[in-house]
Amino acid sequence: MDQINRSRRQILIAGATLSGALVMGVPAIRFANAEIAEGTGGERQIGFFVEIGRDGRVVIGSNQPEIGQGVRTALPMLVAEELDVEWSNVSIRQMPLGIVKTADGYTWKYGGQGVGGSTGLTSNWDFMREVGATARHQLIRAAAARLNVPAESCRTRPGYVLCDATGGEIAYGDLIEDAARLEIPEEVPPLKAMRDYRIVGTRRNTVDARDLVTGKAKYGLDTAQPDMRYAVIARSPTLNGKPRSFDDTAARKVDGVLDVFEIQGPAPGDPYIILASGVAIVATSTWAAIKGREALVVDWDAGPNAGDSSDKFWQQNEAMLESTGQVVTDDGDFETAMGSADTIVERRYQVPFVSHQPMEPQNCYAHVTNEHCHVIAPTQTPSGASRAAAAVTGLPRENIRVDMTRVGGGFGRRLSNDYVAEATMISKQSGLPIQLVWTRDDDVRNDFYRPGGLHEIRAGVDGEGAVTAWTQRLASGSKHYRRPNVLDENLWKAELYPDDFPRRFVDNFRLEYFHNTIGLPRGSWRAPAHTANAFVIQSFLDELAHETGQDPLQLRLQLLGEARELEYSGHGGPTFNPGRLTKLLKFIAERIEYNKKREPGRGIGIAAHFTFGGYAAHAMEVSVRADGEFRIERIVAAIDCGLAVHPNAVEAQLQGATVDGISTALGQEITVQDGQVQQSNFHDYPLARIGNIPGVFEAHILPYDDTPTGVGEIGIPPVAPALTNAIFAASGVRIRRLPIGDQLKEAMAG
């Protein structure tokens, strides 16, 4: 922590720009050398967190990638709160990646940059408030010096320093020159108490809302650079295939095609730099590149995965569960407890591979020259983009500039920078500044998929209905497949999270893992394995309740018990308080009138989960017709994310995550046959549509304490089980395999 704090202090150096604005950010020596580097779209880009103009206008730098989660609004809200300015006077400027070479590697220039694991806000919560408070303190000190009073006798109102002793007040804009000359003290000034917040916790519009409805917002694909060319890649239809040879005669005849060449992927089984080898087509327009690709004839070597299929994968999973796997958690005495149980319930659940499919396909601008590389990318991890470009070009990272655009959806896909590596390869080889464009079928067939797995849960219940023994056994393709430096015995860690419910709520508890494989690349998909585990556990709880004559809500409440802080070593720790889940469950049950008798064909399902520091619960009301057609009639969702800094975005994330959960539950599955991904676009990899989502949809934020937790992912894990539990309540049909697809229709017909 000490080291991080020191680097924060180094970041926060104040000064003045040539135009006379007070700036706070990168070391002052940079200020004199012009307003820093040129930026995306030809705009000047300045690595400052705060810039206050003579007119009192405030520009706040956003150092994080905006993927739709609202971080470009939420983080500046923290700065503006502590700086004490009117929000209406604030505008936002995107900062590029900032890294500085040190004796033993690289360190951050503008604080850590990257959004994943629901940490965009929480990891900047202290830092951004300190930036604002420090800037405000400089202004106070400048005013005090001018009025010849102690700084302690001054305070602020939005945009002004007030001095009670003299009765005077000075606008921030009149203090900037004085403030710029003051050294920043080592000590961080005191931060506001929650009761004094005027901006944090209030409902604010997204800062870019107007640009978003007028077409002005710029995404990666909207990048325009001088002499920029366009590139696409012909990709192997088979996982890990590669070009044996290609005939580009026809492709080169397409008007606008400039160059065609092979790019080299990693050897199958090695860690990914890019996904696989392919043939790049460079052209003067996107359409010419796409047509060039259509005209290209490639003889593909199908490679080692040509025999892979989903059918085989699922059969292997079934067979594995008949044996004994790697026992990774073993609390109490599971076998003895199971032996003395009155009732034993055992079920299997299947969770498919799924794909990310952000609406903006992968793309990246790269310009590689002998000495430098410029990357403009929609990425969740700009530092990973810098490393990818360095690995491809061999250039030192300080010679690689990474600019971040607005990102047309992340969902974990853009934690991987394979498309940045591809773009730099193409620019390096062609010598041209290029924009690499993935088409939708590229994106569906070449993803880092959420792993699929077959889960078995077996539980023992005593005569009073108490759960005395529980085991979850999982055969899956681990997300950590082909990751560097992961031992085989640790592959399970990406799929089973021992600190999650219901371990420690059931005394005799065992987790068992079987690693299966298939050639599909794997990666982090919003709330990674929580989506699978919550579906399985929250479905099984329902089944257990019905099998033992208990109410599903009451069984959950009994298991969770009293509010208390449990140690939690996974993401979102260090503690997990089941009482916060209890509160949410009771709340949603009341809102949806859980105990009200429903007409036949209607039912309520509930589910709750904790992850990434946040808590969420869903209740759904579903109607099922005799032919198996079903409809979600009503949704009640609730989140506890501690202090909701930007409640408008918290609500939006809860709404969106719910829709995301419905999308995946209804129809999304990636399958493989003969080593080839069978899906290619939204017709066979469907997203939920507006008609799938009821108008009666409540999204509630239940406040807790004064510190924010993660928001982006917790909204999704309870969704699928709430839906399938509701389907069971309405129809008596239990869905144990996702996606739901036509299973209900088939069951009702049969």
Place this chain on the structure above:
Amino acid sequence: MIAFTVNGQRVEFDGATDTPLLWVLRDHLRLTGTKFSCGLGLCGACIVHVDGRAAVSCRVPVQSLSGRTVTTIEGLAGSEGNLHAVQQAWLEHDVAQCGYCQSGQVMATVDFLDRYPQPTDADIDANMSSVLCRCGTYVRIRKAIHRAAEIARAEGNHGSD
């Protein structure tokens, strides 16, 4: 050479005649508010108006546009920057998350409200289900559509355009 009108301006295109309108707008006219997403007319992110009706621009070859009129998201607001009723409603409900599909959502809604000035939820389900949003902003889209209809009616009552 193909001549047509985009946002009130006459444009001429002399590239490949099968080039989809989407890429003419994006690569050649640098009107990047219209988005590429699926390329097969399955998602609606690239919706523009051709002669006043919604069209997926990734499926409209430029050769079909001779003499026709195209409006994109950049041309929707009035000449003095007055936002269209749909854009106003979108702002009021702060619909967008990542925002990538929202140009298409807005353009589709303008056409939809022209045909269904007082839409029911069932009308929305039936007509707006072809425009996809990966972030799941549908809850707010539904509210914003109803609100836009209200704003449009109020503007109509005041005799403004």
